[in-house]
Amino acid sequence: MRRPAVTLHDVARASGVSISTASNALAGRGRVAPETRDRVVATAERLEFRPNALARSFVTGRSYTVGILAEHAPGTFSMPVLIGANSALSLSDLASLTYDAQNDPTLRREYLLRMRTRRVDGVIVVGQGPDVVYPSISHSFPVPVVYAYAHSEDPRDTSYQPDNVMAGRLATEHLIATGRTRIAHITAGSTLSAVRDRVSGMSAALAESDLTPAGAPLHGTWRRAWGAEAADRLLASGIEFDAVFAGNDDIAHGVRARLEASGRRIPDDVALVGVDNFNRLTRMEDRSLTTIDLNLPQVGAAAAEHVLAAIAGTAESGSFSVPPTVVPGRSTLGDIVPDDPPND
């Protein structure tokens, strides 16, 4: 059976103050003596008092609910952004309404309407990365709208993206730090901004170490098959290389398969870094591949925190990026990295 929730009345009584004084003390409003405020706050903590959201809503007119509009909710990259946003909101006691527009304008319009009628306190749009420009919906809402893993057509809108320039820089710096000097790059099409940004981060890191790349970047698709084909081309080109920075983990797996088939040892002959950290999302630790984690849950969480700050009136709009992280594995560090634990 449920223990009855602690009310403001309980806190006031246990603190020996009136309900309005207790309310002001906890809200940091009105004129309350510091020692009284401290006593009320300590009592509220001891009793595990949590304000009743329903009553709070009715007083403030706020719904304490944020709408999240995804274009493709079950997408590999959307999911961690959504989870990060949901978790960050919940930690601040804001509920969320999550809608999947499925790239359908009719559904998107319906969900925008629902969010308005639910009187959401803010909206997070979860898009499909830096190369899909989202129609700005900010004008439809009198509340803050933030784009996560997305940006809108309106440059005044606030967006949060992973930092792909830094991803390229971190991959390259890690390879240089582990002693590599001839680094090739195998990646997807050069029209993609994620690809261009990673190339530019790589170039900057190489230049700072007075290095040049091992050949021009090889541009293809995000797929394993392209990684294998490009590795063959690289081997056939005669260009010397002691490392490959692969545009994502799938490409890296294709590169690894073909290099190993040709007798190159990883990392002894060629070190290898990917991007995405797909394996680490599972609970099965697989540290065979060094990779760059774009920290997509943090992209969602940062967008959620921006919405919270904007609701409180303390946020500046802008385009923000979330730094990625190097996840070291055996493809650059060798046996220093422990074997994967069994996972049967």
Add this chain to the structure above:
Amino acid sequence: MRRPAVTLHDVARASGVSISTASNALAGRGRVAPETRDRVVATAERLEFRPNALARSFVTGRSYTVGILAEHAPGTFSMPVLIGANSALSLSDLASLTYDAQNDPTLRREYLLRMRTRRVDGVIVVGQGPDVVYPSISHSFPVPVVYAYAHSEDPRDTSYQPDNVMAGRLATEHLIATGRTRIAHITAGSTLSAVRDRVSGMSAALAESDLTPAGAPLHGTWRRAWGAEAADRLLASGIEFDAVFAGNDDIAHGVRARLEASGRRIPDDVALVGVDNFNRLTRMEDRSLTTIDLNLPQVGAAAAEHVLAAIAGTAESGSFSVPPTVVPGRSTLGDIVPDDPPND
């Protein structure tokens, strides 16, 4: 600028009835003539009236919010369950509070407290599959609690799981339907119920076609490296086989690499089926591998719909399973399946 939300007052005026009649007509309550009800409903639809959740909450005492408690929210298998649950709730106008307990009992206790004080209308526990028994939290809540991709220690609790017996059956039936008769099975450890269930579905499907498996199941881990090692063992054993049912897609990739290295063509010599449909979760269509999709978003959605039905008093508790789906690819059907579209 936001268009002012349509109120019940607007609907009543446009329908030519009183507010209480409009309210009763829309709620299906009280005595309202059928033609009047139809007129009010049509007007509400035309005006795109949506009831104000805040006002509704205050009248009903419900929060129209469901708590979702995950043990490891960013896990590969948790994420699609969470997204499915969130989306299903939102479609029914219920907001959600999503908490990630991170396998920490202190966090779990804190989040249970938060859900209680938020007066959630129901709780969904998102666990870590069939082999992790969850402590029952149902007694802490006077509202419905449903376990998704999880089950609790209390058999009276309601749980939703993917149907792993059917996964094994569907994989095997697909291989038989495409002309295979000597099917080997390479999978993870035999202590796991997902493994045992898939084996038993496979056995049942073989028996119904008067077939026997190509050797005993090879048990190892869920990893690609095990798939490769087991394929080597299978080749060395001399057992004839024309198909491999791999316990998951990672194992299947390891099996494929080693079979192809040994000169076996896929699917001409050996057909291959995995489980998980990891590729399809991305928007990059990769149909090289036939796989079984466990439909994890539907597991979350079904749990959410159970909570909704339980809130309405129309749900029976029980242990439910969600059927998986065959996703055909070139590893069984060959070139009937079109090439992957470019995704640069």
